[in-house]
Amino acid sequence: RKEVEQDPGPFNVPEGATVAFNCTYSNSASQSFFWYRQDCRKEPKLLMSVYSSGNEDGRFTAQLNRASQYISLLIRDSKLSDSATYLCVVISQGGKLIFGQGTELSVKP
Amino acid sequence: EPEVTQTPSHQVTQMGQEVILRCVPISNHLYFYWYRQILGQKVEFLVSFYNNEISEKSEIFDDQFSVERPDGSNFTLKIRSTKLEDSAMYFCASSDPKKASNEQFFGPGTRLTVL
Numbered sequence: 001r002k003e004v005e006q007d008p009g010p011f012n013v014p015e016g017a018t019v020a021f022n023c024t025y026s027n028s029a030s031q032s033f034f035w036y037r038q039d040c041r042k043e044p045k046l047l048m049s050v051y052s053s054g055n056e057d058g059r060f061t062a063q064l065n066r067a068s069q070y071i072s073l074l075i076r077d078s079k080l081s082d083s084a085t086y087l088c089v090v091i092s093q094g095g096k097l098i099f100g101q102g103t104e105l106s107v108k109p
Numbered sequence: 110e111p112e113v114t115q116t117p118s119h120q121v122t123q124m125g126q127e128v129i130l131r132c133v134p135i136s137n138h139l140y141f142y143w144y145r146q147i148l149g150q151k152v153e154f155l156v157s158f159y160n161n162e163i164s165e166k167s168e169i170f171d172d173q174f175s176v177e178r179p180d181g182s183n184f185t186l187k188i189r190s191t192k193l194e195d196s197a198m199y200f201c202a203s204s205d206p207k208k209a210s211n212e213q214f215f216g217p218g219t220r221l222t223v224l
Binding site for chain 1: 142144151152157164165167198202204210211212213214215217218220
């Protein structure tokens with residue numbers, strides 16, 4: 001089983017749509033979780049941390065289910081500028097980031 | 110806003126040659142990392158560095174790789190004898206251990222092409 005596994009994508013959605021990304025992780029001892037965004041050929045950038053209680057930042061909502069080892073990201077009212085690859089990331093006990101393969105999102109007018 | 114910088118942005122080299130990729134982490138950060146991303150694949154951890162020594166390294170980080178912090182600002186990754194399969198984007202990252210968020214800030218990357 002892969003350490004971090006994501007929906008394969010790509011997701012092609014119209015502007016204004018709501019889109020949800022899912023991710024599962026294999027190490028039940030993992031403590032910290034993130035969603036990063038990566039634009040084509042650029043560096044990953046932190047979108048948001050994911051907390052057990054769930055957290056929201058504007059149009060973005062992240063959820064964590066420790067029992068199922070499942071993380072989600074919901075984007076509401078998607079914009080053209082949301083087009084990117086979304087990376088599910090788990091931090092190991094040693095501090096290294098373990099990345100999923102990413103899910104590509106394309107928002108069309 | 111402080112940022113991680115990397116040079117060069119693109120490095121082309123012949124197989125078997127040595128390359129040094131350079132990074133300047135954010136100045137008050139104490140943890141440093143190298144990751145790589147082969148085209149079309151996921152970002153992979155290579156090595157972490159703290160207090161002037163390697164904290165952790167992956168199986169990719171074999172004897173051909175080394176890291177160094179030669180002065181108070183630079184953090185380098187050296188590949189001694191490059192192979193075709195070393196072609197990838199190499200990202201440097203740094204983090205502040207005092208921050209609870211554990212956020213790692215990434216540099217813009219160096220695209221390494223081995224011919």
